[in-house]
Amino acid sequence: MTWKPDDRSFLDSYRGTTPCPEDFAVFWAERMAEMNRVPLEWELRDGPFPARGSVRYQELRFRGADGSLLYAKYIRPASEQPVPLLLHFHGYPGATRSWLELTSYAASMGVAMLAMDCRGQGGASLDAASYQSTRASGNMILGLDGPPEQMYYVKVHQDIALLIRIARQLPGLDLDRVYVNGGSQGGALALATAALHSDLIRKAGIQYPFLSDFQKVWELDADLIAYEGLRYYMRWFDPMGLHTDEIFRKLGYVDTINFAPMVRCPVLFATGFQDTICPPVTQYAVYNRITSPKRHLLYPDFAHEEIQEFDDRLIRFFCCQGPDLWEEEEYV
Amino acid sequence: MTNRTNWPAPTCSTQHPVDFDIFWNTCQASLAPDDLHETEDFSSPQAAFCRLILQNGEDVLCARLLRPATPTSVLIDFHDIGRSARGHYYLSRYLPAGCAVLAPELPADAAVCCGAPDPQTPGGVPVLLRTYKAALRALRAARQLFPHLPVAVSGEGLGGAMALLCAAQSDAVTVCTVLNPLLLDLRTMAGAGAGGYYQPLTNWFRAQNPTRSRQEELFCALDHLDCMNFAPPEGCAFLLGSSRMDPLSPAAAQLALFQHSTSTDKRQVLFDKYAHERVNWYEDAQLEFLLQHLA
Numbered sequence: 001m002t003w004k005p006d007d008r009s010f011l012d013s014y015r016g017t018t019p020c021p022e023d024f025a026v027f028w029a030e031r032m033a034e035m036n037r038v039p040l041e042w043e044l045r046d047g048p049f050p051a052r053g054s055v056r057y058q059e060l061r062f063r064g065a066d067g068s069l070l071y072a073k074y075i076r077p078a079s080e081q082p083v084p085l086l087l088h089f090h091g092y093p094g095a096t097r098s099w100l101e102l103t104s105y106a107a108s109m110g111v112a113m114l115a116m117d118c119r120g121q122g123g124a125s126l127d128a129a130s131y132q133s134t135r136a137s138g139n140m141i142l143g144l145d146g147p148p149e150q151m152y153y154v155k156v157h158q159d160i161a162l163l164i165r166i167a168r169q170l171p172g173l174d175l176d177r178v179y180v181n182g183g184s185q186g187g188a189l190a191l192a193t194a195a196l197h198s199d200l201i202r203k204a205g206i207q208y209p210f211l212s213d214f215q216k217v218w219e220l221d222a223d224l225i226a227y228e229g230l231r232y233y234m235r236w237f238d239p240m241g242l243h244t245d246e247i248f249r250k251l252g253y254v255d256t257i258n259f260a261p262m263v264r265c266p267v268l269f270a271t272g273f274q275d276t277i278c279p280p281v282t283q284y285a286v287y288n289r290i291t292s293p294k295r296h297l298l299y300p301d302f303a304h305e306e307i308q309e310f311d312d313r314l315i316r317f318f319c320c321q322g323p324d325l326w327e328e329e330e331y332v
Numbered sequence: 333m334t335n336r337t338n339w340p341a342p343t344c345s346t347q348h349p350v351d352f353d354i355f356w357n358t359c360q361a362s363l364a365p366d367d368l369h370e371t372e373d374f375s376s377p378q379a380a381f382c383r384l385i386l387q388n389g390e391d392v393l394c395a396r397l398l399r400p401a402t403p404t405s406v407l408i409d410f411h412d413i414g415r416s417a418r419g420h421y422y423l424s425r426y427l428p429a430g431c432a433v434l435a436p437e438l439p440a441d442a443a444v445c446c447g448a449p450d451p452q453t454p455g456g457v458p459v460l461l462r463t464y465k466a467a468l469r470a471l472r473a474a475r476q477l478f479p480h481l482p483v484a485v486s487g488e489g490l491g492g493a494m495a496l497l498c499a500a501q502s503d504a505v506t507v508c509t510v511l512n513p514l515l516l517d518l519r520t521m522a523g524a525g526a527g528g529y530y531q532p533l534t535n536w537f538r539a540q541n542p543t544r545s546r547q548e549e550l551f552c553a554l555d556h557l558d559c560m561n562f563a564p565p566e567g568c569a570f571l572l573g574s575s576r577m578d579p580l581s582p583a584a585a586q587l588a589l590f591q592h593s594t595s596t597d598k599r600q601v602l603f604d605k606y607a608h609e610r611v612n613w614y615e616d617a618q619l620e621f622l623l624q625h626l627a
Binding site for chain 1: 419612614
């Protein structure tokens with residue numbers, strides 16, 4: 001289904017189809033509390049590039065709660081003063097982008113940036129967990145047959161919680177200015193991080209979030225490409241649709257639309273109307289559930305792709321320290 | 333060179349025109365001076381993010397310009413076919429290497445660029461030559477804005493050709509980083525039945541010269557624009573990223589281009605399973621190269 005800006009009256013009021021588990025908040029409070037009890041094991045080393053120029057490149061390796069060896073790129077400006085920290089999340093099923101690409105955060109915004117490779121995807125983070133489910137077609141549905149706390153994306157969010165605990169120990173960071181950013185899966189993870197760590201995250205730049213409104217994706221037959229795992233799962237394990245309520249309730253624990261109301265920070269949000277991978281209607285569901293200050297930038301001719309105008313907007317969004325976040329172009 | 337058996341032998345059909353140097357000297361000399369007009373979009377402590385207009389008469393060339401406080405070099409980033417100049421966020425990736433950054437908006441629309449040929453005109457395809465001249469104007473502007481600073485050039489696809497052109501035409505260019513340059517080995521790529529990006533040339537032959545009796549005349553003109561004749565010289569550090577599966581920039585010719593360069597500081601990185609697309613690992617190689625040579 002293609003959407004046009006004329007569909008706005010419906011889109012602006014749409015709040016999602018996937019149910020929210022009754023114990024959503026309690027569930028996640030428990031998952032985060034579990035991570036607060038995990039002993040941290042981490043190491044920060046020089047990255048693959050010499051300490052030259054105005055940024056520093058380092059690699060962070062740390063253990064997940066289940067022993068998985070996880071990896072993050074860390075790029076920071078060479079600065080005597082504490083700098084803001086931006087947590088960047090990558091798309092699915094992928095890895096953190098090149099060091100050169102990620103340099104733009106430090107170079108344009110003056111922020112330190114931590115970018116974690118999601119476990120078991122295309123990067124350096126390994127996944128030692130065992131999952132109760134089929135493994136066909138990627139990580140999206142891993143663990144769907146077991147208890148919700150063992151689902152893949154629950155573990156990813158717990159990895160992020162450990163990453164944040166480590167970030168709090170890194171020198172030279174201004175922990176009053178911690179931001180999140182990402183596109184697609186990265187957008188979903190960034191928004192969920194802003195929700196689960198609302199005491200810490202001050203701004204969120206979100207682009208076409210994945211993992212959003214799973215049930216609507218399924219109903220639209222948009223369970224393709226990135227959401228393909230959902231189609232495989234339903235064809236094999238619920239071909240007659242007898243268990244959709246249960247399945248989507250469980251997926252509700254990791255659905256971005258259910259994290260959205262927990263976000264407290266300002267959100268700059270982008271949607272390309274030609275997006276056939278993360279349907280715009282599912283993105284609207286996320287956006288419409290955010291109750292903190294927010295802006296939705298619409299790009300009628302763009303699909304699930306780099307939108308450089310939005311990238312440039314993010315420079316001003318993250319740099320701006322003035323009271324009028326959306327209009328003012330003051331920089332600190 | 334590579335000893336991987338799935339890569340072709342280095343080979344390229346491009347010829348070196350006897351009047352090549354005269355052709356390009358004449359092109360450069362014939363460029364009318366540009367008036368430069370600069371406006372600031374916004375600034376941060378890291379840089380001023382600006383727009384630059386190069387204007388001579390009614391011919392206007394727009395560019396993005398990033399000005400850090402104390403640049404030690406200037407990098408010109410040339411974009412590929414089918415897209416515009418990169419945005420400020422993207423271009424800021426070069427700032428830590430000490431670069432000011434200039435990114436011109438080339439007249440490089442995918443449908444127009446390899447457009448109507450005219451074998452009797454210089455270069456054989458007027459719109460292409462105009463694009464090449466725009467690259468030279470950008471180089472001139474960079475040297476005007478940042479005199480005495482070394483110049484680095486970077487580009488992908490058609491942008492790669494622009495980068496190679498600048499590296500070949502100016503001693504001021506000391507670093508050239510290129511991914512999958514086109515137009516390369518035009519005699520092979522634009523041969524009978526060529527489609528895709530080269531379809532306009534095929535269409536012209538079909539309509540104007542069905543027997544291709546004028547093919548050699550056109551190819552002799554196009555040799556002046558072929559990347560093979562812009563291999564970076566001795567004084568220019570050269571990084572070439574090559575994707576084996578690129579249908580627009582043939583792997584064999586890229587290997588030949590690398591061999592042909594007389595640069596004494598050159599490196600080629602090979603990507604077996606990539607096509608005409610961004611490559612994470614090329615970008616990492618590029619960062620390492622730029623830090624090594626500029627920072």
